[in-house]
Amino acid sequence: MPEIHPLHVHYMKAACSNCSVLELCLPIGMSSLEVERLDTLIVQRFKVKKGTALYRTGDPLRSLYAVRIGSFKTSVLSVDGREQVTGFHIPGEMLGLDAISADQHACNAFALEDSEVCPIPFAQLEKLAQNLPSLQHNLNRLLSREIVRDHSMLMLMGNMNSDERLAAFLLNLSQRFSIRGYSAKDFVLKMRREEIGSYLGLRLETICRGIAHLRDQGLVEVAGRDVKIQNLEGLKQLVAGCNRSVR
Structure with a gap:
């Protein structure tokens, strides 16, 4: 221990x-x-x-x-x-x-x-x-x-732009919370934005801009650490669009 x-x-x-x-x-x-x-x-x-x-x-x-x-x-x-x-x-x-x-x-x-x-x-x-x-x-x-998570992370870092990385991260959390019986659309981020940026290979200011971009597209609203996914299908399409582009 x-x-x-x-x-x-x-x-x-x-x-x-x-x-x-x-x-x-x-x-x-x-x-x-x-x-x-x-x-x-x-x-x-x-x-x-x-x-x-x-x-x-x-x-x-x-x-x-x-x-x-x-x-x-x-x-x-x-x-x-x-x-x-x-x-x-x-x-x-x-x-x-x-x-x-x-x-x-x-x-x-x-x-x-x-x-x-x-x-x-x-x-x-x-x-x-x-x-x-x-x-x-x-x-x-x-x-x-x-191993699968490692492969997904490599894809995230290599093939997605900053907005797509952030969208994929939020979608991943949404899916994991949903499996556990929690809301797929409303959840709280326990990590700081700097930590999200470190994980996604992005600067803090890029994370902040990405949050604003997702909000402007009507996909996600983030207030402090409270996340409200407004368009779950739209978020999936944004990530899926990146996946199609690299095939």
Whole structure:
């Protein structure tokens, strides 16, 4: 478990079978008996205060972390010491997969708000997966999803202009919130605009201009961190138009 200031951590009993994001997380598709076996690995979940590191670059791999409540950003430091945001993670998603290949974390993970995670000791998880094909399948699925996200990010950076990148980012969040039963059109950004810019490879002023452009097109209204998608189909068409242009 990462070293976190004790004032910033609160421990609670955990059970996958009682979790509100069960159908989005590692146990997806597993039987009740299989979930109970997975339950034995998650002794306790814990809260991580806003701005606190869940783990840092170079920390040894001990656990994977299922986000239960809240959100996180992952990031690395560039050669000149600047932060490069590599992803944003919300409930039902897994943190720590970056550490599997080298047994140590390749990025930092910080809570964007007061959050809660379920730590799953990786060594024990690997052993259990050897006896549960459904669990091994889900681990493979999670790793595959990370690869797909990386490919999507490369496409985002290489083929889209700034407005299209921002539109794709908002549409992606919309879809992820919708899967979790939240509104696809009204949501709150937990990350700062500078962090969005870092993730999309855009300057802060470009992000601000992009928000204005999307508003002028009647697609999205952003007030502070509150997002209201006014034309979801139009937003999809803007992103799809870019995809067609590069085929």
